[in-house]
Amino acid sequence: MENMFKTIEGMRDYILDLQRNMTRIPAISPDAGGKGEYQKAAYLEAELKKFKFDEIIRIEAPHKEAEGGVRPNLIAKYYGENKNKTLWLLAHIDVVPEGDRAMWKTDPFELTLDADGDTMYGRGVEDNQQAVVAALLAARAVMESGKRPPVNLGIMLLADEETGNKYGIEYVVEKRGDLFGKDDAFIVQDSGDPEGKSIEVAEKTVYWLKFTTQGKQAHASRPGDGNNAFVAGSALALALRKALYAKFDKKDNLFDPALSTFEPTKKEANVPNVNTIPATDVFYLDSRILPSYDVKDIDAEIAKVVKTIEDEYKVKVSIETINKQSSIATPADAELVKRYSEAVQKVNGVKAGIIGIGGGTFAAPVRNLGLAAVVGSRIYENPHTPNEKASIKFTLCDAKVITYILMNLK
Ligand SMILES: [Zn+2]
Helix, strand or coil: CHHHHHHHHCCHHHHHHHHHHHHCCCCECHHHCCCCCHHHHHHHHHHHHCCCCCEEEEEEEECCCCHHHEEEEEEEEECCCEEEEEEEEEEECCECCCCCHHHCCCCCCCCEECCCCCEEECCCHHHHHHHHHHHHHHHHHHHHCCCCCCEEEEEEEECCCCCCCCCCHHHHHHHCHHHCCCCCEEEECCCCECCCCEEEEEECEEEEEEEEEECECEECCCHHHCECHHHHHHHHHHHHHHHHHHHCCCECCCECCCECEEEEEEECCCCCCCCEECCEEEEEEEEEECCCCCHHHHHHHHHHHHHHHHHHHCCEEEEEEEEEECCCCCCCCCHHHHHHHHHHHHHHCCCCEEEEECCCCCCHHHHCCCCEEEECCECCCCCCCCCCEEEHHHHHHHHHHHHHHHHHCC
């Protein structure tokens, strides 16, 4: 292990090389105004071919609007002594747009190394290029050691994380479920903290609903002639919030916050002028539900509240599901979580903290196959911001953590 760690420490220039080349190719989803991952994947595929991987597979999800007409996903596998089990490292290669250029101190698509010799700036350096780099570093260290790992090492470089995973991990799981064995384990280095201590094993169910309340339009001076949908919608938002927090009040300290949350968020515009009673009101509810609750029970409570408001205000309310995503939690005593905790202690010198989060990582599709998946990394936590930065030192730590886990899995 110590020799492999030394090999990793010697790869500083390789980190810069990879980060520089990737940052120059903005892989932005067509859904966010870009061309997709075609060129970045071509660069990375060529890079993977320089390694001693036993298999390199390209899985292309058709997408007309993207360059090449596809969203490419790359999979590389290096066999272990036990070929029936794989430790998968998941990273996404798409990035979000740079946002307001004026907020950037450097060119977002040209890597800049800070005078401290450690901090790198550029769009994507943290989210999620650091994970791509850490995975390649670990692969190189293991290959250069001349030893085969106890289990297979699998690296997945995926498209489309930033705009919903449809052409990325979800496509791979749907089309190539045969790639995964029942004992496989997954590490997703796409969230974390500067100490590198948190290990995320569970997610709340993400549940987004759109509520449309229908009343009747009238002149504001004669409210009796109409039926104010905004008033009824407001009453509904408050009633939902009150009822849901009261009824679904279980606590689970794995999560922060420990409670389920039910928050009215987005509000669509109604009438453009002040003197009209609006006939339609639209708002959205963002719920993050503890995995121990059944969403059907939430739906039943919502239906009850809606009925009360409809009766009281003589309006019609329709409900549309915008997003619903739940995943099976990874047990805190899973082998992967134990090895990960040891690695964090050894490499980052801190005690691991096992946590749950508010939901929405791309570990969910593999967790739903019933496979163990953890999310964690050592990062500044500044994804999507102007002047996005990543640390060479942190990258070395992440590479060591995954190397330790890989070499100690059974
Ligand atoms: Zn990300």
